[in-house]
Structures are given as structure tokens and as C-alpha cells.
Amino acid sequence: MKRPSFSFLTPVLTPVRVAYASLPFSVRRWTMPILLVLFFVVALLSPSFINLYWQQVLIYVGINIILTASLNLVNGYMGEFSVGHAGFMAVGAYVASILTVWVFPRWGLEAYIAYLFPIALLVGGLAAGLTGLVIAFPSFRTRGDYLAIVTLAWNMIVKSVLENIDAIGGPRGFMGMQKLTSVAWVYVWVVFTIYLLRNLVYSNFGRGTLSIREDEIASSLVSVDTRKVKITVFVVAAFFAGIAGGLFAHIIQFINPRSFSILKSTDVLVMVYLGGISSLGGSILGATVYTVLLELLRPLQVWRWVVGPLLLVLLMIFRPRGIMGMQEWPFLIPREERAERVAALMERIRGRREAFAATAPVGGSSD
Amino acid sequence: MQTLIQQVLNALQLGSVYALIALGYTMVYGIIRLINFAHGDIFMVSTYVAFFIGTALMSHALRLPGIVAFGLTMAAAMMVTALLAVLIERFAYKPLRQAPRVSAVITALGVGLFLENFTLATIGPDPRFLPRFFSVQTFTVGGVAFSNIQIIIIAVSAAVMLLLDTIVRRTMVGMAMRAVSWDKSTAPLMGVPVDSIISITFAIGASIAAVGGTLFGMVYTVDPYMGIRIGWWAFISAVVGGIGNIRGAMVGGYILGFVEIFTPVILPASTYRDFVAFSMLLLLLIFRPYGILGRPVAQKV
Numbered sequence: 144m145k146r147p148s149f150s151f152l153t154p155v156l157t158p159v160r161v162a163y164a165s166l167p168f169s170v171r172r173w174t175m176p177i178l179l180v181l182f183f184v185v186a187l188l189s190p191s192f193i194n195l196y197w198q199q200v201l202i203y204v205g206i207n208i209i210l211t212a213s214l215n216l217v218n219g220y221m222g223e224f225s226v227g228h229a230g231f232m233a234v235g236a237y238v239a240s241i242l243t244v245w246v247f248p249r250w251g252l253e254a255y256i257a258y259l260f261p262i263a264l265l266v267g268g269l270a271a272g273l274t275g276l277v278i279a280f281p282s283f284r285t286r287g288d289y290l291a292i293v294t295l296a297w298n299m300i301v302k303s304v305l306e307n308i309d310a311i312g313g314p315r316g317f318m319g320m321q322k323l324t325s326v327a328w329v330y331v332w333v334v335f336t337i338y339l340l341r342n343l344v345y346s347n348f349g350r351g352t353l354s355i356r357e358d359e360i361a362s363s364l365v366s367v368d369t370r371k372v373k374i375t376v377f378v379v380a381a382f383f384a385g386i387a388g389g390l391f392a393h394i395i396q397f398i399n400p401r402s403f404s405i406l407k408s409t410d411v412l413v414m415v416y417l418g419g420i421s422s423l424g425g426s427i428l429g430a431t432v433y434t435v436l437l438e439l440l441r442p443l444q445v446w447r448w449v450v451g452p453l454l455l456v457l458l459m460i461f462r463p464r465g466i467m468g469m470q471e472w473p474f475l476i477p478r479e480e481r482a483e484r485v486a487a488l489m490e491r492i493r494g495r496r497e498a499f500a501a502t503a504p505v506g507g508s509s510d
Numbered sequence: 511m512q513t514l515i516q517q518v519l520n521a522l523q524l525g526s527v528y529a530l531i532a533l534g535y536t537m538v539y540g541i542i543r544l545i546n547f548a549h550g551d552i553f554m555v556s557t558y559v560a561f562f563i564g565t566a567l568m569s570h571a572l573r574l575p576g577i578v579a580f581g582l583t584m585a586a587a588m589m590v591t592a593l594l595a596v597l598i599e600r601f602a603y604k605p606l607r608q609a610p611r612v613s614a615v616i617t618a619l620g621v622g623l624f625l626e627n628f629t630l631a632t633i634g635p636d637p638r639f640l641p642r643f644f645s646v647q648t649f650t651v652g653g654v655a656f657s658n659i660q661i662i663i664i665a666v667s668a669a670v671m672l673l674l675d676t677i678v679r680r681t682m683v684g685m686a687m688r689a690v691s692w693d694k695s696t697a698p699l700m701g702v703p704v705d706s707i708i709s710i711t712f713a714i715g716a717s718i719a720a721v722g723g724t725l726f727g728m729v730y731t732v733d734p735y736m737g738i739r740i741g742w743w744a745f746i747s748a749v750v751g752g753i754g755n756i757r758g759a760m761v762g763g764y765i766l767g768f769v770e771i772f773t774p775v776i777l778p779a780s781t782y783r784d785f786v787a788f789s790m791l792l793l794l795l796i797f798r799p800y801g802i803l804g805r806p807v808a809q810k811v
Binding site for chain 2: 285287289291300304314413452455459460
């Protein structure tokens with residue numbers, strides 16, 4: 144497959160790049176914070192210039208980014224295969240909703256509900272994180288297919304339990320949430336999620352996670368505490384799924400157990416593998432592309448649900464790495480690591496050049 | 511006591527269907543180590559095939575006797591479904607045989623969802639009924655009432671399972687299947703055509719699911735999403751029995767049949783049945799991950 148060429152942009156981009164690179168680091172380090180604040184302001188003001196429908200799409204994009212990035216931590220970076228992400232989302236959604244609908248008003252805090260919303264989300268996330276232990280402990284004993292079945296069973300159990308608790312509506316669902324989720328809130332949570340996951344992935348702990356993916360036994364031999372890593376990864380992923388669930392509940396304002404079925408989990412899986420495993424940038428792209436694509440396909444009605452699965456199958460066959468599997472946007476890689484990678488790349492290029500020079504008289508390279 | 515026997519009969523009836531579908535899961539897993547999540551939806555397609563062909567055959571113009579129409583419907587469903595499964599294997603799974611196993615599992619999930627939504631988009635969501643091949647007769651023996659349909663379901667399933675067991679244990683094809691399952695790289699050296707054997711496995715698994723589908727359609731309604739629930743339950747059956755183990759799948763199917771029928775008897779509501787089944791699965795996977803009849807696999811370092 145040929146990559147799309149953007150070479151016509153080179154005359155414009157190169158001078159900009161050169162000029163930017165010539166700035167001292169003390170200036171360049173502020174680029175990202177300034178951009179983030181700028182985007183935040185735009186997100187804050189967005190209700191005044193984007194219509195409700197596209198605001199909602201943006202919010203779904205954000206929620207899906209959180210879900211995708213957090214599942215990528217388990218499925219991509221740790222190499223396990225979890226298919227029950229919607230289960231954690233459900234826990235977060237229900238806990239956060241119960242807090243904002245029942246608990247806070249009962250404490251007479253109804254007037255401050257907009258400020259308490261992040262607390263509700265955090266509590267929902269923590270509850271979901273706790274239930275992440277349900278998956279973490281079986282993962283000590285089983286791996287691969289069987290762990291996938293465990294996560295699946297977990298998703299089904301959550302759905303079944305929610306259907307049987309009549310106090311929170313059972314199969315009829317739970318409603319009464321205010322529309323507290325806004326573009327700005329989602330933006331903040333997305334930035335927080337990506338920032339935290341990036342720091343996690345590139346930390347010492349993150350190396351442990353990657354080593355489990357490559358070979359669990361070997362990594363335990365080089366003193367990676369595999370149990371601790373697994374617990375942390377599952378809990379963190381579940382926590383963010385719970386946050387996403389809370390945000391989801393407060394935009395759609397009505398949740399029922401069916402919204403968190405295996406279909407939802409499959410959607411997240413599609414986004415992870417569309418974006419590419421072990422790539423936060425890929426998760427952002429995957430979630431965005433898939434969400435917007437489904438919105439654009441809305442005129443197709445039921446047929447649009449045929450597109451997602453078909454896309455997934457074709458993707459797995461023709462481009463199993465997704466859009467940018469195992470690759471990362473440079474700005475999501477910490478600076479030291481980036482420098483190391485550039486050095487390694489230069490080394491490789493030099494090696495190749497020397498090898499080419501040695502064989503040059505024969506002519507023609509296979510490169 | 512009479513209700514108990516009655517419930518046991520119901521459980522056997524449902525368990526037979528689960529066991530038939532579980533066989534497909536377990537055979538495919540045994541041979542290429544793939545959890546074929548699309549199998550439940552292949553079963554769903556088979557009931558639709560049975561519905562369309564059965565309705566055509568039972569139309570008044572033909573005046574076929576019920577047993578002939580039933581046999582033809584089942585045979586047609588088996589053939590169409592086997593073809594579908596072979597096509598799915600050929601186009602969706604075969605290109606991924608060298609890829610990481612997760613890719614194939616995700617593809618299977620995708621194929622399943624595709625079948626569901628495609629059926630929904632083309633045929634529509636309304637539940638449908640298979641035509642009555644036999645007039646329902648109810649017998650009462652010692653206070654226990656049972657119908658001829660129930661007997662047919664239990665008997666046909668048992669016969670098919672016996673046949674499959676014989677095929678796998680006594681024929682050359684069965685031996686080849688076991689050989690591929692045992693060692694996929696050595697089997698071709700002994701002259702076993704691995705690709706054909708895998709296709710045959712998919713075909714057999716799907717046609718058994720079609721037997722289950724036709725029988726299931728005689729009692730319950732048919733809708734595009736039925737494959738999800740029945741498929742999952744059959745899948746749990748396969749895992750409970752020890753996935754990859756054919757006799758295990760049969761045992762697991764009946765166990766799940768009993769769980770489904772007896773959950774409402776013991777617990778307050780039938781809505782707890784998913785909870786019970788999946789909790790059972792979870793506990794089993796934690797304490798005996800290789801199932802009731804499976805053998806533990808030691809990992810080589």
C-alpha cells in the first residue's frame with residue numbers, strides 16, 4: 144500500500160521547521176503548554192460557535208480517546224487481550240451518576256453540582272479501578288485466550304448484575320443526570336489521561352509492562368515484579384474506563400446495562416486496533432477517525448453497523464498494525480528518549496551507508 | 511418429583527442444542543487454536559436458512575410429509591452453513607494463520623458482528639418462527655408430560671454427537687484432524703493436507719451448529735441477535751468441558767442446559783442465569799482453567 148504523499152508541503156514546512164529548531168530550548172519547551180492552554184480556551188468557548196450536534200460528536204471523540212488509550216495500555220503495551228472494557232465503563236458510569244443524582248442532592252449540595260462533577264467522576268473511576276482487581280488476579284494464572292474469556296465473563300457479569308439491581312432501574316436503566324459533560328471538561332480529562340499514560344509508559348514501570356508483553360517469564364527473571372505491574376496496569380486502565388463512563392453518562396443523560404454490553408467493548412477494540420497498538424497517538428487517531436466515520440455514515444442507518452465490523456476484519460488482514468501501530472508522535476515521547484531514538488537511527492543509517500559503500504561496485508541496492 | 515423430571519427433560523433439550531454448538535467452538539479451537547467467536551452467529555444464520563427453506567418446503571403447493579421436509583431442511587441448512595463457514599475460514603482466518611493469535615480472535619469477533627448486523631440490515635429485526643414440521647403430541651408417563659418435539663431434539667442431537675465422536679475417533683479424516691491438532695508442523699510431513707483438514711473441520715463444526723439451529727428453531731423464535739446469547743452459552747459450555755476436547759463440549763453443553771433451567775428454580779428470577787453461568791465460568795477459569803475434561807498444558811520455557 145502506498146503512503147499518501149505530502150511532498151508538495153515541503154517548501155512551506157521545511158523553513159518553518161528549520162526556524163523552529165533554531166529557537167533555544169528554553170523557548171521551545173513552552174510550545175506544548177501554550178498550545179494546550181490555547182486549545183482549552185477554544186474548547187471553553189466552543190459552545191458559542193459549534194452547534195450542539197458537533198459538540199456532542201467532539202465529546203464522544205474525547206470519551207472514546209480516553210477509552211481507547213486506556214485499553215491500549217492493557218492490549219497494546221502489556222500485550223494481554225482484554226475484551227471487557229465496557230464493564231469498567233459501566234461501573235464508573237453508574238457510580239458517578241448515583242453520586243450526582245442521589246448522593247450530592249441528599250447532602251444539600253445540588254447548587255454546587257457542576258463543581259462536584261469531577262469528584263463524582265474520580266469516585267466512579269476509583270470504583271472502576273477497584274473492580275479492575277477482579278481481572279488482575281486471574282491474570283496471574285492465565286494468559287492469552289483464557290484471560291480474554293475472563294474479561295468477557297466480567298463484562299457479562301457486570302451487565303447481568305446491573306440488570307438485576309432494581310434500585311438503580313434494573314434493565315430499564317438509570318436517568319436524571321444533568322448534562323454536566325462539556326467539551327472543555329472532556330478536553331481536560333483527555334489531556335490528563337494522555338499525559339498520565341505517557342508518563343507511565345515511558346517510566347521504568349512502563350518498561351516492565353513492555354517486557355511482560357515480549358516475554359513474561361524472561362521479564363520476571365530480570366526482576367520485573369510482574370504481579371505488581373499487572374495489578375497496576377489493569378487498575379489504571381479500569382480507572383480511566385470508569386472516568387470515560389462517568390463522562391458518557393453525563394452527556395447521554397440516560398444509561399442502561401445494554402449500553403455497556405460486549406458490543407461497546409468491541410467498539411473500543413476496533414478503535415485500539417484501528418489506531419494501532421502501543422501508540423497513544425494511534426489511540427487518539429483511531430478514536431477520532433472511527434467516531435467521526437460512524438457519524439458521517441449515519442445516513443446509511445442500520446447498514447452503518449455493518450461497516451465497523453467489516454473495517455475491523457479488513458484491517459486485521461491487510462494492515463494489522465493499524466494506522467500507526469508501535470509508532471508514536473514525537474511530541475508524545477519524552478525528550479531524552481527522543482534524543483536516544485534519533486541517535487540510534489543515525490547510527491543505523493551510518494551503518495547502512497558503510498555497508499552500501501562496501502558493496503557499491505556491484506551496484507544496485509535492494510533498499 | 512414430576513416437575514423435577516419435567517425440568518430435567520427441558521434441561522436435556524436445551525443442553526443438547528448448547529452441546530451441538532459447543533462442538534463447533536471446541537473443534538475449531540482444537541485444530542487451529544482460534545476462539546471462533548463468529549460461531550454463534552453462524553448458528554444464527556443456519557436457523558435463518560432453515561426458516562427460509564423450511565417455509566418454502568412446507569408451503570401447501572408441495573404437500574411434502576413433515577418428516578421429509580424436516581430432513582431436507584436440515585440437510586440444506588447444514589450445507590449452506592458449512593459453505594459459509596468454509597468461506598469465512600478461507601477469506602477471513604486463513605490470511606491470518608501466521609499473524610499473532612490476537613489478530614485472528616479480533617477478526618472472529620468482527621466476522622460475528624458483521625453477520626449479526628448484515629442479517630439485521632437485510633432481513634430485519636422481527637422474530638420469526640420455523641414452520642411446524644410435526645404436529646405437537648404430548649405424552650404423559652407417570653405424571654410427566656413431554657412432547658414428541660422434545661424427544662426428537664434430544665434423540666437427533668445424541669445421534670449426531672455419537673456420529674461425530676465416531677468420525678473423530680475411527681475414520682481417516684478424524685485421525686488427520688487429531689494429527690493437525692497435535693502438531694501442525696509435523697502433520698503435513700506425514701502427508702496430511704492441513705488446509706483441507708482445517709476446512710473440513712470448519713464445515714463439520716458449522717453443519718453440527720446447523721443441526722442445532724434447525725432443532726432450536728422448532729421450539730424458539732429466530733432473530734438476528736439470537737446468536738449472541740446462545741453462542742456465548744455454547745462457548746461457556748466448551749470452556750467448562752475443556753476447550754479443544756470434544757467429549758468435554760458435550761458434557762459442558764448439558765451442564766449449561768441444567769444451569770439455565772435450574773437457576774430460576776433456586777434463585778428468585780431467571781434474569782440471574784447469565785450471572786450464574788458467567789460466574790461459574792470465571793471461577794472455573796481461576797481454579798481449573800483447562801476445564802472438566804481438559805488436561806493442563808505446561809508451558810515450556
